Amino acid sequence: MSDGWVVFGYTVVYGFMILYSFSLVARTRRVKRRMEE
């Protein structure tokens, strides 16, 4: 029971860290592409 909440907590933190990293990479690529156009 307690393990489940801990796993959920860590998944939320690391999951959102990965998502935010991907969003930064995607936004940077989009701006670079617009600059090239």
Place this chain on the structure above:
Amino acid sequence: MKERSYRTLTVVAIAAIATGFTFAMTVPPERTQREFAKIMFVHVPSAWLAFVAFTVTMIGGAAWLLKKTPFWDRVAASSAEVGVFYTALALMTGMIWGYPVWGTFWDWSDARMMSTAIMFFVYVGYLALRRSIPDPETRAKRSAILGIVAFVQVPLVYFSVTLFRTLHQGPTVVRPDAPIDPEFLRALMINLAAFTIVYAAFMTWRTRLARLEDELEESEAVADFELAGSGITAPNLEEAPDHV
């Protein structure tokens, strides 16, 4: 900064998080909260980094007002965004920890929870304000003022657990009467360091993005100006044909 440096920073950040996770998972169960206490190793660093991020936003805003260089505006804006991210993490992990331990995800009368939520929405407002002002100088000036004024919440949120006796527990690390277990303290400090490295990585990527956005905005502004200029330029009558 070269592309290779960004990649190195990414690898260092991943290694730091992996180290922090390893130390967090090897800590024995806490006496009363059992395994639930392990959420502390991601909850406390998230909250701590939110404070650090908003402090950097305040410093960046003040530095922009003094020096008027775009670099400081970019630092302030980037740190505010990363700070909102960490505040959201602190709120979410707090709720995930709170439900099994307190029996509730949220308590509307709790000083720490409510002040953190208000801080979150104020900095979301900061980001919204930046998006609503097209002129770079006006945007930098207004957001710098808001960044300095909003900083008052950081000490208010930090001391909310000592100023008000509500559900959230008091300070855990800085507590001479009941010091934290050395094994827990070590895991907490390692995770604090790991999260700080991740903050540094996020800030490096986000400020680079902000610089690129500024460059794009400038180039688009120049293109727009030329287009408007040609549209309103008076006709050259000297070159008009004779029969007109």
